Amino acid sequence: MLRTEEIQINIGPQHPATHGVFRMLVNVDGEVVTKVENKVGYLHRGMEKLAESRTYPQFIPYTDRLDYLAAIVANVGYVQTVEKLMGVEVPERAEYLRVIFMELQRIASHMIATGCASSDLGGLTPFLYCMRDRERILDMFEMTIGSRLTVNLPRIGGVIEPPEEFWPALNQFLDDMPGIIDEYNGIITGNEIFQVRTKGIGKLSKEMAEQLSATGPVLRASGVKWDTRKNAPYGIYDRFDFDVPTGENGDCFDRYYVRILEMVESAKIIRQAVRDIPEGPTFAKVPKMIKPPAGEVYHRIEGVRGELGFYIVSDGTTKPYRLRMRGGSFINIQMLPLVVPGWKVGDLIAILASLDIVLPECDR
Amino acid sequence: MENSVLLKQVEDLAQKLEGEFEESLGTPVLKIKGTKVMEALLAAKNFSGSPCDFLHDLTAVDYPDRNEIEVVYHLTSLRGSQMLRIKATVGRDNPVIDSAVKVWAGANVMERECYDLMGVKFNGHPDLKRILLWDDFEGHPLRKDYVTESLEERKRLRVMQPDE
Numbered sequence: 294m295l296r297t298e299e300i301q302i303n304i305g306p307q308h309p310a311t312h313g314v315f316r317m318l319v320n321v322d323g324e325v326v327t328k329v330e331n332k333v334g335y336l337h338r339g340m341e342k343l344a345e346s347r348t349y350p351q352f353i354p355y356t357d358r359l360d361y362l363a364a365i366v367a368n369v370g371y372v373q374t375v376e377k378l379m380g381v382e383v384p385e386r387a388e389y390l391r392v393i394f395m396e397l398q399r400i401a402s403h404m405i406a407t408g409c410a411s412s413d414l415g416g417l418t419p420f421l422y423c424m425r426d427r428e429r430i431l432d433m434f435e436m437t438i439g440s441r442l443t444v445n446l447p448r449i450g451g452v453i454e455p456p457e458e459f460w461p462a463l464n465q466f467l468d469d470m471p472g473i474i475d476e477y478n479g480i481i482t483g484n485e486i487f488q489v490r491t492k493g494i495g496k497l498s499k500e501m502a503e504q505l506s507a508t509g510p511v512l513r514a515s516g517v518k519w520d521t522r523k524n525a526p527y528g529i530y531d532r533f534d535f536d537v538p539t540g541e542n543g544d545c546f547d548r549y550y551v552r553i554l555e556m557v558e559s560a561k562i563i564r565q566a567v568r569d570i571p572e573g574p575t576f577a578k579v580p581k582m583i584k585p586p587a588g589e590v591y592h593r594i595e596g597v598r599g600e601l602g603f604y605i606v607s608d609g610t611t612k613p614y615r616l617r618m619r620g621g622s623f624i625n626i627q628m629l630p631l632v633v634p635g636w637k638v639g640d641l642i643a644i645l646a647s648l649d650i651v652l653p654e655c656d657r
Numbered sequence: 658m659e660n661s662v663l664l665k666q667v668e669d670l671a672q673k674l675e676g677e678f679e680e681s682l683g684t685p686v687l688k689i690k691g692t693k694v695m696e697a698l699l700a701a702k703n704f705s706g707s708p709c710d711f712l713h714d715l716t717a718v719d720y721p722d723r724n725e726i727e728v729v730y731h732l733t734s735l736r737g738s739q740m741l742r743i744k745a746t747v748g749r750d751n752p753v754i755d756s757a758v759k760v761w762a763g764a765n766v767m768e769r770e771c772y773d774l775m776g777v778k779f780n781g782h783p784d785l786k787r788i789l790l791w792d793d794f795e796g797h798p799l800r801k802d803y804v805t806e807s808l809e810e811r812k813r814l815r816v817m818q819p820d821e
Contacts, residue, residue, distance in 0.1 A: 333788060333789065334787075334788060334789035334790060334791075337789040337790065339798060341774070341799060342798050342799055342803075342805070377682065378682070501762075503711065503735060504761060504762045504763060505761075505762055505763040506711065506712050506713065506761060506763030506764075506767075507763070512735075517735055519735045524737075524738055525733075525738035525740075588681060588682070589681055589682075589686075589742075590681070590682050591684060591714075591731055591740070591742065593713070593733075593740075600713070602713065602714050602731065604714065604716060604729070604731070606718055614718075615718045615719075615799075617714070617716040617729075619713070619714040619716075619731075623766060623770075624763060624766060624767070626766075627762075627763060627765060627766050656789055657789075
């Protein structure tokens with residue numbers, strides 16, 4: 294028998310499969326991983342410190358850079374936190390528009406996750422299909438505010454009114470959505486190679502997910518029926534009728550498939566919002582100078598990659614005394630050193646892809 | 658309402674641990690001394706009726722005027738919408754507090770981040786080292802007395818020096 298020796302190899306930070314600048318120190322015995330050590334922080338920009346020298350509205354563009362694939366979700370989370378602290382009531386129409394934009398953003402982000410799950414396993418073509426469909430959502434954002442990725446869309450007290458051509462584009466997209474999902478199911482979910490590479494790989498049990506404070510699709514794939522939109526509603530999410538998809542095994546395939554099902558649910562929410570949206574103003578009357586009262590507030594929303602929490606300590610001035618952001622990626626990534634040992638290096642890439650981390654949110 | 662059940666229990670716990678209880682924008686807040694944090698976390702985890710058994714967030718806030726650092730825990734549950742905020746106060750000169758890793762394994766990275774940026778040491782943490790900043794970084798940037806470099810200094814840093 295050939296003698297094998299355990300060696301330490303370095304994966305990342307500059308590697309397409311690490312979804313940004315994530316670095317892993319991996320001990321391998323032959324092809325089997327024996328130990329993983331996460332190294333994060335390559336993208337640390339000190340956002341929490343920066344917030345202390347910015348006024349409240351000045352900080353909104355920074356939240357775009359938190360999770361660049363789901364900028365609007367972080368934007369809305371932040372402005373809702375400030376609104377909660379100030380006691381601002383947002384007009385009905387603005388609430389509905391925020392829901393529409395947030396769910397569109399969720400679909401766009403899950404499309405990237407779906408595409409990456411395939412491309413990291415060697416299937417590059419489906420990735421381009423996903424990018425093609427995501428392009429339509431980005432076009433809608435461009436119509437509304439002019440930028441596509443870091444949109445900086447809501448403001449404290451409201452949201453911008455989309456132009457008229459937005460609505461036909463949205464309706465057309467919603468009509469095409471079942472076809473898009475069918476296509477993904479045909480080209481990725483039903484692919485035998487994809488199934489063999491993901492089914493039963495990297496199982497995360499229900500208890501472990503809960504112990505590790507995992508949230509979002511990672512938690513739901515392990516079989517926990519928990520969605521902040523449903524179980525602790527914020528904004529107007531309690532008015533919509535949607536399901537919370539869960540997985541059974543907590544393996545890579547479930548983490549992938551939960552996202553596909555979530556896209557369907559998001560489309561369902563948008564349809565209801567388009568149906569019910571009232572006419573009216575989209576901005577509440579807020580003072581020119583945003584000066585929340587002294588106090589503390591914590592607001593959590595269902596981000597795309599797990600629960601997104603904002604904790605603001607205000608001392609009554611125009612700048613936050615302390616602002617803390619809890620990102621899903623930073624905490625979900627903890628499962629790697631516990632789950633990966635025993636699997637092969639190729640499976641490590643599959644597990645990492647199924648986690649769908651975004652490094653700016655992780656490093657802040 | 659489960660919220661009233663929770664409020665009552667937090668109030669009792671505050672009395673037991675000689676802490677303070679208040680309500681801030683609908684969230685019960687328990688303020689205790691840093692030495693009693695393990696008792697508080699374990700009690701909150703086992704609240705009957707509405708347990709707060711999910712560690713949602715862990716962070717710290719620096720108060721130089723009072724010479725204190727508050728370690729802030731946000732506890733939620735996957736069985737209800739309750740949320741509890743526990744604030745444990747430690748001295749600013751030598752902030753040491755018990756680690757929650759034994760209760761929630763997920764506290765690991767959050768405590769490391771808190772140590773990295775705020776300088777709070779967690780007793781019993783398996784691997785307490787810097788996580789976001791590099792290992793030989795000096796100081797803890799989220800402290801209020803941390804001095805960020807001036808614009809001139811930053812301009813100098815952007816250019817590679819001959820001895821680098």
